[in-house]
Amino acid sequence: MQSRTQAAHRPSTRFLSPEDVALIIARTGIAKCLAGMAAYIHQDFLRWNAFDKRARVAHHSPVGVIELMPVADERCYAFKYVNGHPRNFRCDLPTVMAFGVLADVDTGMPELVMELTLTTALRTAAMSAVAARALARADSTTMALIGNGAQSEFQALAFHHLLGIEEFHLFDTDRSATEKLMRNLRGAGVRSKRCASARDAVRGVDIVTTVTADKTNATILTRDMIEPGVHVNAVGGDCPGKTELHADVLRMARVFVEYEPQSRLEGDIQQLPADFPVTELWQVLAGNAAGRVDAAQVTVFDSVGFAVEDYSALRFMRDMADDLGISASISLIPRLADPKDLFGFIRERAGNMRPRAQTARVAVSLAP
Amino acid sequence: MQSRTQAAHRPSTRFLSPEDVALIIARTGIAKCLAGMAAYIHQDFLRWNAFDKRARVAHHSPVGVIELMPVADERCYAFKYVNGHPRNFRCDLPTVMAFGVLADVDTGMPELVMELTLTTALRTAAMSAVAARALARADSTTMALIGNGAQSEFQALAFHHLLGIEEFHLFDTDRSATEKLMRNLRGAGVRSKRCASARDAVRGVDIVTTVTADKTNATILTRDMIEPGVHVNAVGGDCPGKTELHADVLRMARVFVEYEPQSRLEGDIQQLPADFPVTELWQVLAGNAAGRVDAAQVTVFDSVGFAVEDYSALRFMRDMADDLGISASISLIPRLADPKDLFGFIRERAGNMRPRAQTARVAVSLAP
Numbered sequence: 140m141q142s143r144t145q146a147a148h149r150p151s152t153r154f155l156s157p158e159d160v161a162l163i164i165a166r167t168g169i170a171k172c173l174a175g176m177a178a179y180i181h182q183d184f185l186r187w188n189a190f191d192k193r194a195r196v197a198h199h200s201p202v203g204v205i206e207l208m209p210v211a212d213e214r215c216y217a218f219k220y221v222n223g224h225p226r227n228f229r230c231d232l233p234t235v236m237a238f239g240v241l242a243d244v245d246t247g248m249p250e251l252v253m254e255l256t257l258t259t260a261l262r263t264a265a266m267s268a269v270a271a272r273a274l275a276r277a278d279s280t281t282m283a284l285i286g287n288g289a290q291s292e293f294q295a296l297a298f299h300h301l302l303g304i305e306e307f308h309l310f311d312t313d314r315s316a317t318e319k320l321m322r323n324l325r326g327a328g329v330r331s332k333r334c335a336s337a338r339d340a341v342r343g344v345d346i347v348t349t350v351t352a353d354k355t356n357a358t359i360l361t362r363d364m365i366e367p368g369v370h371v372n373a374v375g376g377d378c379p380g381k382t383e384l385h386a387d388v389l390r391m392a393r394v395f396v397e398y399e400p401q402s403r404l405e406g407d408i409q410q411l412p413a414d415f416p417v418t419e420l421w422q423v424l425a426g427n428a429a430g431r432v433d434a435a436q437v438t439v440f441d442s443v444g445f446a447v448e449d450y451s452a453l454r455f456m457r458d459m460a461d462d463l464g465i466s467a468s469i470s471l472i473p474r475l476a477d478p479k480d481l482f483g484f485i486r487e488r489a490g491n492m493r494p495r496a497q498t499a500r501v502a503v504s505l506a507p
Numbered sequence: 508m509q510s511r512t513q514a515a516h517r518p519s520t521r522f523l524s525p526e527d528v529a530l531i532i533a534r535t536g537i538a539k540c541l542a543g544m545a546a547y548i549h550q551d552f553l554r555w556n557a558f559d560k561r562a563r564v565a566h567h568s569p570v571g572v573i574e575l576m577p578v579a580d581e582r583c584y585a586f587k588y589v590n591g592h593p594r595n596f597r598c599d600l601p602t603v604m605a606f607g608v609l610a611d612v613d614t615g616m617p618e619l620v621m622e623l624t625l626t627t628a629l630r631t632a633a634m635s636a637v638a639a640r641a642l643a644r645a646d647s648t649t650m651a652l653i654g655n656g657a658q659s660e661f662q663a664l665a666f667h668h669l670l671g672i673e674e675f676h677l678f679d680t681d682r683s684a685t686e687k688l689m690r691n692l693r694g695a696g697v698r699s700k701r702c703a704s705a706r707d708a709v710r711g712v713d714i715v716t717t718v719t720a721d722k723t724n725a726t727i728l729t730r731d732m733i734e735p736g737v738h739v740n741a742v743g744g745d746c747p748g749k750t751e752l753h754a755d756v757l758r759m760a761r762v763f764v765e766y767e768p769q770s771r772l773e774g775d776i777q778q779l780p781a782d783f784p785v786t787e788l789w790q791v792l793a794g795n796a797a798g799r800v801d802a803a804q805v806t807v808f809d810s811v812g813f814a815v816e817d818y819s820a821l822r823f824m825r826d827m828a829d830d831l832g833i834s835a836s837i838s839l840i841p842r843l844a845d846p847k848d849l850f851g852f853i854r855e856r857a858g859n860m861r862p863r864a865q866t867a868r869v870a871v872s873l874a875p
Contacts, residue, residue: 158838203615211568220617244566246590472606478657479684
């Protein structure tokens with residue numbers, strides 16, 4: 140680990156921990172963070188064709204999934220590591236954990252390593268709000284929030300601050316999750332009520348957000364639960380075999396996705412044929428495609444989370460850290476006196492470095 | 508950054524820096540490290556079918572490549588980030604820089620983040636030696652080493668310690684690189700001489716190793732330079748558009764690869780039709796396929812570097828660090844009192860955390 144002063148003299152990798160990100164959010168205010176994150180995402184979606192994009196690379200096991208999500212533009216390469224393990228709460232770990240990296244395309248140098256667990260919750264909520272601003276009715280004031288786990292506060296606050304939603308109808312199969320959400324929303328200037336079922340929660344609302352964790356083909360919403368004019372923000376169906384909407388809900392709606400090749404594999408539309416019509420959201424933001432066309436239409440944002448959003452999130456948090464003077468670094472890449480003399484780095488340490496371990500001197504066993 | 512004692516009480520991520528890895532190598536001795544690394548790789552190659560494998564995911568730019576290399580078995584997920592930027596020496600950065608992660612398949616928790624720049628040089632050399640033990644003539648004593656950059660010492664020492672090579676014929680277009688290599692090999696118990704050309708270097712040797720950096724379709728070796736019985740260890744042709752051998756060298760030889768789907772894209776065999784016969788090395792190690800069949804045969808190990816090798820390398824270095832008591836951790840994943848209350852982590856920091864930056868108190872701007 141290095142101090143800030145050393146870091147200035149070497150090709151160092153900046154590091155932001157969850158504590159750093161929590162501090163950024165606490166000091167900046169979550170409303171401003173959500174608005175800033177949404178602005179970065181919106182701007183990057185307008186630069187859609189500047190990115191080298193691909194569907195994320197997933198490793199599935201019986202209990203979860205681990206994914207790598209790379210993306211790059213001309214200057215900057217970004218990737219996120221993220222898992223999804225619905226049963227993690229049993230061992231006191233979050234369902235979704237993430238970290239990410241920004242690197243320089245011109246040298247390959249990893250310039251930032253940072254936590255993305257908190258940041259992903261923030262960016263997913265900001266993404267949902269960016270989509271809803273384009274797709275929900277402008278007069279929306281109420282939202283059902285189904286799934287009251289780790290991401291739910293961020294969703295509620297994003298829709299409150301960025302769309303003016305005042306009233307939340309909450310449902311979760313785990314009653315204590317809903318109670319936690321209500322506690323956390325106290326003082327946020329919103330009304331929230333616990334509902335007895337998903338059906339209860341969606342009755343009469345303008346927007347329905349589903350953000351559930353089960354890795355199954357669930358049917359949180361069926362066609363008869365969907366009222367005219369509703370916008371559905373479907374966040375939790377984001378993995379092969381993990382869906383939230385009955386296929387009829389998709390069939391009755393105009394469906395918007397982030398990146399079609401990935402969403403065909405992972406989104407709720409995985410239930411439908413490959414030619415089921417969807418619109419990439421960036422086309423709506425850029426004015427190339429229609430969003431909502433009338434007040435009675437049902438719109439669905441079939442969100443799975445795409446690498447461009449993490450590119451935006453990494454850059455946003457880095458810039459916020461800059462503004463607040465939050466900075467630390469880790470030693471990830473060796474600093475070489477001669478870049479062709481990697482071996483010399485070992486020799487040098489053999490001579491100069493004191494061991495961190497308890498006893499031994501540095502042995503001269505390097506002599507091959 | 509956390510201390511070791513704190514780390515015991517939270518889901519911490521272990522961290523190994525280049526300084527840590529240099530210390531491990533210095534204290535253990537490079538001969539023992541190469542032998543240990545080779546043993547881990549060999550063992551994992553015998554478990555080939557236990558791994559979920561895929562070709563790595565590459566982002567190409569005009570000046571280099573950035574790759575992610577994931578792999579997993581039932582228990583452990585590993586990935587490596589690695590770049591290749593031949594012109595990096597101009598800004599005093601290594602051509603190849605890397606780091607990697609080990610994670611728990613059952614929870615997705617990233618358990619280790621570590622440097623892989625030094626470690627990749629070590630693992631690539633160990634991999635070359637594992638292949639050569641199976642493919643080179645058992646009486647081999649001399650090796651040409653073409654390309655005397657950052658990886659060359661590791662290659663020379665691996666072939667010395669694991670195959671008994673005593674004499675090295677060196678060539679590089681950059682004379683100072685060869686001089687650096689000769690300096691670093693002093694005291695290693697080997698003979699080395701600088702040659703005027705690649706053709707000079709390969710004359711009369713038993714093994715030819717090419718480990719050059721140019722991202723071009725180069726022709727380091729042509730058919731007329733290859734003598735009967737030679738084993739060619741082709742390390743540097745590892746990327747689309749980056750090759751070292753004339754196609755005729757491949758056509759005259761039995762060709763062995765790591766993972767065929769990746770090598771077809773990246774190896775020297777990218778120059779040949781998709782049905783050109785190759786053998787995956789693990790089949791030879793497992794006794795399922797023949798390696799060298801007679802003393803006059805030419806064998807080529809068309810190495811590109813595969814994720815299973817990094818899985819082996821990460822585990823080897825972690826185990827070595829354990830043995831030496833080298834241990835530090837980074838705070839990468841938030842520790843939550845309630846795994847469904849991610850938002851609470853921000854509230855908590857707003858109350859408890861002192862800012863790392865120079866002036867401000869923690870503002871209570873979290874109140875949404």
